[in-house]
Amino acid sequence: MTPLLLALDPARALTVSPPAAGSAETLDVIVGLFVLLLGAKVGEEIFRRLGQPGVIGELAGGFVVGPYALGLVAPGETATVLAEIGVVILLFAVALEIKTDQLLQVGRPALVTAVLGVVFPIAAGVAFAMVAGQPPSTAAFVGLALAATSIGITSRVLTDLGVLDRRFSRIIIGAAVIDDVLALILIGIVSGAAEGDLGLATLGLVVGAIGFVVLGFAVARRARGVRREVFTWPLFADTPIVPVFLVMLALAILAALIGLAAIIGAFVAGLIVAETEAQDEIEHEIRPLAAVITPFFFAVTGAQLDLAALADPWLALSAVVLAALGIATKVVAGLIGARGAGRWSALAVGVGMAPRGEVGIVVVTLGLGLGLLTTDLFSAVLMAVVLTTVAAPLMLNLVIPRAAAETEAVAVPLPEPGSG
């Protein structure tokens, strides 16, 4: 009798699925994630005990455990993906606190701030690059890198300080969304011009980006009072969290495919859910996810910071000059655009628009890829982007308490009858 197993054909047997990536490799990645999360949280703890913003502590913690300091961990694919999902969840959670009515109320100052906040930094960046003897298309890209606003850091600071319901917070958030659409359109135009192609593709991009945001806003307006059951009809949905998480991811992916930042899609998803009856429940359920996953965004950002590069005086000086230009132009844009909101509020708007974060990093990387930025320009602009991102929370911590003192909450609770 032929033993069963010897009758097997080894060649065919090879078609059986291989096991997943080695568990040792998986373990290494999980250890790296643990170190990043622990670093971020220890950093936050130290900074908060010192009275500084927790988010700077998370950035610092990521830097300390990262490749440019202790070298305990070098964020790879998984950490980068969790960082992106983390900031997506953060912006979703921020939008969950916002009603579209409140955004419409700040439409004018947000629009003016956004437009000026794109025009001024581009003008400053172009002027700087022209002085440095760069061609116009390169100068345009330096300007663009300074124009993009990353709202992740500011959102976190506004949440930590409990001022998301203030008028200046709405202006910052509204302006940042408009700013992202404007920056995307300009990036498309400059890239198209650099490649000698300014045709239908660019037009499609412009229409797609504006269409996505406007359509999302319109859906949010019509979502008011939508029943919880819209999210819980599937049997798998004991609570609305999984269907809502899928919607959030889908809109983030759609936004990214159009060319917008993924966080814009997440923000739109949050605006929509905020109007429905599931808002309260989702607000509670998103919190543990945000608490565990968003620190990866800040830790990974911190881990990309190479302070040693600042030892080169020329590089440091260029970066500092560009960062100062970037911050100053956004502050002026805020002071003009939000001037009706009060002096400190307008300043808070300007400072809140200052961080360039991952949007700026994407722009400089694109510029390098298109051959529009030299390595030295790339380094200087990248350092400037990082500096604006790190400096903003420190400035916000000084400005926001004063801004909060001069304004009232947008949604003032009705005084209880018979009270005080």
Add this chain to the structure above:
Amino acid sequence: MTPLLLALDPARALTVSPPAAGSAETLDVIVGLFVLLLGAKVGEEIFRRLGQPGVIGELAGGFVVGPYALGLVAPGETATVLAEIGVVILLFAVALEIKTDQLLQVGRPALVTAVLGVVFPIAAGVAFAMVAGQPPSTAAFVGLALAATSIGITSRVLTDLGVLDRRFSRIIIGAAVIDDVLALILIGIVSGAAEGDLGLATLGLVVGAIGFVVLGFAVARRARGVRREVFTWPLFADTPIVPVFLVMLALAILAALIGLAAIIGAFVAGLIVAETEAQDEIEHEIRPLAAVITPFFFAVTGAQLDLAALADPWLALSAVVLAALGIATKVVAGLIGARGAGRWSALAVGVGMAPRGEVGIVVVTLGLGLGLLTTDLFSAVLMAVVLTTVAAPLMLNLVIPRAAAETEAVAVPLPEPGSG
């Protein structure tokens, strides 16, 4: 005047940190995760509407979108890591429902079930491999692959059916933990013997594994009534979730470093937290994390299933025979070990121990790496491991309602005074 940027040294500028992995690459991974999660949930929905276990639907959904069917997504590093973290969270959440008292009450049946559930499958696997003309060390590895129990699938079914508080559920879970420790020790001994080394390292492994579980259990016993403040003293801890998540990851990593499955560490962490005053709050906060992350474990497992391999009649027959042996031996172990718990309960214990899951996959991969398994044996045993994993929930769905009907919950709520 020298323009500022031209003075930069490009060589030094290169030391500036490069941007994170391209955002296009990150987006691809996020799209893959979205497709896996959506596939798992659509699969669950269809199976539950057909009255079948939701977890089989998640496996099927992962299979359908995976590389061996539609090919929409091939789980890479991030999906594999999320799958592992997902099953870690699942076992943590399961342990969170269990008091050590309740495990001690089932100590005897759990121990007997675990020991027999390791001895019988090894005997059957060895007999099978010897008949197939394999050398003793190879036969031992085939037996070992059938001995390991993966409690992930069963835990999920017990949770879905709401019977985690039943006596048979405690026996299954207690036996699975003991089983994992026994399997680890045997794997260490067989691997050591294969490499001609049975010395201090093996002894260290045995002591480490037993020590970890015993120590964890002892800590859980002493954690009774520990204050919530133990987890919320850091300023970053608005709620206990982040510190507890870090403890869970740390114990999972520690268990994996010792050589135990990571889920054993997560289980011990859950046992400890279950005794503290933070239990109730953590139970609520872990739910959204489990809802979003654990489906990746089942979807990734399903995506590794290559049904085409079953088209080879000999491979299919070997796999089916091995799977039948694997299930029958565990069922007999359960019937003997848990005979005091009632007929259907004892059957439920046996069936509940049947899935070999990722522990079995790790063992066969190790055997292949040590040169103890040929490619054809590897394929057959791997298919058998997968079959036990897929068959178990279907059988549990038939057995558990009967077992639940013949037993009462371990913790019977006191009747309210004056009630019926």
